[in-house]
Amino acid sequence: MNKRLPPVKLVPVPSTNLIPERDAGSPPILECRHLGIDFGGLTAVSDFDMAIGRTEIAGLIGPNGAGKTTVFNLLTKVYQPTRGSILLNGQETSRMTTVQVNRAGIARTFQNIRLFDNLTVEDNVKLGLHNHINYGMWSGIFRLPKYWKEEKAAHERSLDLLSIFEMADLANVKAGSLPYGAQRRLEIVRALATGPSLLLLDEPAAGMNPSETAELMDNIVKIRDTFQIAILLIEHDMNLVMGICETICVLNFGQIIAKGTPEQITNNPVVIEAYLGKKGEE
Amino acid sequence: MKRLLSKNTRRQTQTYAAVAAAFLIIQLLGGMGALSSSLKGMLVPICAYVVMAISLNLTVGILGELSLGHAGFMSVGAFTGVTCAVILQDLVPFAPLRLALSMAVGALFAAAVGFLIGIPVLRLGGDYLAIVTLAFGEIIKSFFNNLFLGVDSRGLHMSLISDNTHLEEGHSLIIGGPMGIGGIQKISTFTAGFILILLALFVVFNLVGSRSGRAIMAVRDNRIAAESVGINITRYKLMAFVTSAAMAGAAGTLFAMNYSTFTANKFDFNTSILVLVFVVLGGLGNMFGSIVAAAALTILPEALRQFSDYRMLVYAIVLILVMLVTNNDTIKNFLARPFARLAREKGGSVHE
Numbered sequence: 001m002n003k004r005l006p007p008v009k010l011v012p013v014p015s016t017n018l019i020p021e022r023d024a025g026s027p028p029i030l031e032c033r034h035l036g037i038d039f040g041g042l043t044a045v046s047d048f049d050m051a052i053g054r055t056e057i058a059g060l061i062g063p064n065g066a067g068k069t070t071v072f073n074l075l076t077k078v079y080q081p082t083r084g085s086i087l088l089n090g091q092e093t094s095r096m097t098t099v100q101v102n103r104a105g106i107a108r109t110f111q112n113i114r115l116f117d118n119l120t121v122e123d124n125v126k127l128g129l130h131n132h133i134n135y136g137m138w139s140g141i142f143r144l145p146k147y148w149k150e151e152k153a154a155h156e157r158s159l160d161l162l163s164i165f166e167m168a169d170l171a172n173v174k175a176g177s178l179p180y181g182a183q184r185r186l187e188i189v190r191a192l193a194t195g196p197s198l199l200l201l202d203e204p205a206a207g208m209n210p211s212e213t214a215e216l217m218d219n220i221v222k223i224r225d226t227f228q229i230a231i232l233l234i235e236h237d238m239n240l241v242m243g244i245c246e247t248i249c250v251l252n253f254g255q256i257i258a259k260g261t262p263e264q265i266t267n268n269p270v271v272i273e274a275y276l277g278k279k280g281e282e
Numbered sequence: 283m284k285r286l287l288s289k290n291t292r293r294q295t296q297t298y299a300a301v302a303a304a305f306l307i308i309q310l311l312g313g314m315g316a317l318s319s320s321l322k323g324m325l326v327p328i329c330a331y332v333v334m335a336i337s338l339n340l341t342v343g344i345l346g347e348l349s350l351g352h353a354g355f356m357s358v359g360a361f362t363g364v365t366c367a368v369i370l371q372d373l374v375p376f377a378p379l380r381l382a383l384s385m386a387v388g389a390l391f392a393a394a395v396g397f398l399i400g401i402p403v404l405r406l407g408g409d410y411l412a413i414v415t416l417a418f419g420e421i422i423k424s425f426f427n428n429l430f431l432g433v434d435s436r437g438l439h440m441s442l443i444s445d446n447t448h449l450e451e452g453h454s455l456i457i458g459g460p461m462g463i464g465g466i467q468k469i470s471t472f473t474a475g476f477i478l479i480l481l482a483l484f485v486v487f488n489l490v491g492s493r494s495g496r497a498i499m500a501v502r503d504n505r506i507a508a509e510s511v512g513i514n515i516t517r518y519k520l521m522a523f524v525t526s527a528a529m530a531g532a533a534g535t536l537f538a539m540n541y542s543t544f545t546a547n548k549f550d551f552n553t554s555i556l557v558l559v560f561v562v563l564g565g566l567g568n569m570f571g572s573i574v575a576a577a578a579l580t581i582l583p584e585a586l587r588q589f590s591d592y593r594m595l596v597y598a599i600v601l602i603l604v605m606l607v608t609n610n611d612t613i614k615n616f617l618a619r620p621f622a623r624l625a626r627e628k629g630g631s632v633h634e
Contacts, residue, residue, distance in 0.1 A: 102512035114507035140492025
């Protein structure tokens with residue numbers, strides 16, 4: 001559990017945000033500038049600045065209610081930001097909807113699992129592939145040759161994707177009847193199927209035992225290496241965060257209180273204070 | 283992989299086969315003169331209601347939206363379809379072709395109306411579709427009760443509220459407001475109804491098994507997740523709803539062409555609820571169940587005629603009993619037992 005990825009050197013992108021040096025050759029896949037949202041009078045997130053390199057694994061941590069999931073909802077346009085901008089691949093996303101953001105390259109999983117419970121595992125993955133399957137309603141109804149060709153390709157592709165987590169033999173099980181851990185993994189596969197360049201994982205290890213978590217860590221790194229994509233994850237399991245995240249961003253009360261490599265974060269007094277409280281406060 | 287695919291396909295094949303078998307048996311009985319005239323008269327309405335049930339099951343069972351005004355689409359299909367049939371009377375002398383064209387026109391108009399309603403309403407979540415379709419059913423009824431429409435050599439004439447069409451001599455109204463449509467040539471046949479049922483099943487089954495159908499069911503299961511994987515929710519809701527409306531329209535034409543006269547009041551709220559009862563009784567998303575329920579519940583009130591005044595009371599009791607029995611696990615298991623044993627003997631696993 002104590003293994004760690006080799007440390008990376010961080011370099012600034014044109015703004016003051018930092019990304020790993022190996023990704024510096026191309027602009028960051030995601031950059032947030034002064035991102036913020038108010039709900040009525042309540043400021044949930046403010047001045048959120050962050051950049052993620054093309055193959056970076058980044059972590060977003062913070063105490064409960066810090067606004068981590070709200071950041072995910074802003075990135076995927078479930079909420080429209082009140083302030084600031086999100087640049088995806090250098091492109092402004094302010095006018096995009098959830099669907100358009102997904103097509104532009106962001107896929108996510110959910111903290112409280114959201115699968116298509118009444119459909120099979122394979123159908124769930126095929127729904128992730130939805131925008132990569134190329135035939136219309138009429139081809140489907142009249143079973144034209146295009147239907148057979150595309151469905152066959154989608155079937156093979158979904159089994160390939162499922163085999164990342166060794167779930168190919170569960171293809172015909174109803175998603176709703178899978179065990180908890182498998183449901184979490186299926187959500188990741190479904191998100192991957194949409195062909196993202198940035199994968200957002202909301203507490204992927206929640207409810208998993210230590211050995212499952214260790215396996216998940218390997219798989220997250222494997223996914224990054226195979227698909228060459230960036231991953232941003234929210235997680236409370238510090239072993240996982242410190243083990244695979246190359247950069248970490250700590251959020252408290254909707255504001256970033258620290259950013260940096262795992263080493264920098266572990267030793268940051270502000271972070272320790274946010275998690276454990278001030279010394280001698282009792 | 284193969285087992286589930288074959289399980290779905292098997293269910294669909296069984297449904298097609300059961301419908302075909304029922305058709306053949308009834309044709310045979312009819313040929314032998316073993317059918318009572320009252321049952322004979324009900325064959326086409328049964329077909330129309332079966333198609334209505336399949337159509338509504340697409341909206342309620344597959345899409346997961348509640349429609350309380352499905353009779354409205356039936357009404358649109360009936361009035362436009364019959365109007366088309368009257369216009370085509372001399373142009374297309376071959377009755378089955380005229381019927382097919384009329385049903386297509388009825389389906390097209392119903393689909394168009396469904397599209398217009400769907401655009402604003404299906405953007406919203408929740409029960410708004412139920413509220414709007416409920417109102418739609420009533421509006422359509424009032425509309426056709428006040429519509430006067432006729433055709434003469436100068437073309438199509440229509441007016442609302444009172445008859446201002448001023449048709450030429452020798453031409454009469456097709457739609458006569460509260461009088462409805464009269465003097466229809468009854469060209470609906472049982473065979474046409476049977477073909478329409480098969481067509482409706484074909485469309486629904488193949489839609490459900492395709493990319494679009496998956497997206498429709500994804501919207502039903504989890505709207506937010508569907509959006510997050512890039513599925514345009516409104517588009518697929520509209521697709522299912524418009525397809526459903528079109529089938530209801532075709533069923534309406536079929537239904538109307540079986541009577542020499544009918545009025546808009548035939549397609550009221552009660553009819554909508556009746557069709558919903560077929561769907562709920564047959565099981566959401568279960569097409570075979572819908573077919574059986576629609577056929578049985580259309581025949582039942584007729585079969586209960588001997589109870590005269592207590593007819594609807596007995597009808598209600600039977601309905602409640604069926605609901606209780608079909609939802610009882612003990613009875614279900616008891617009925618499933620012989621099948622399970624059969625499967626075991628074949629060497630196949632019972633596990634699903």
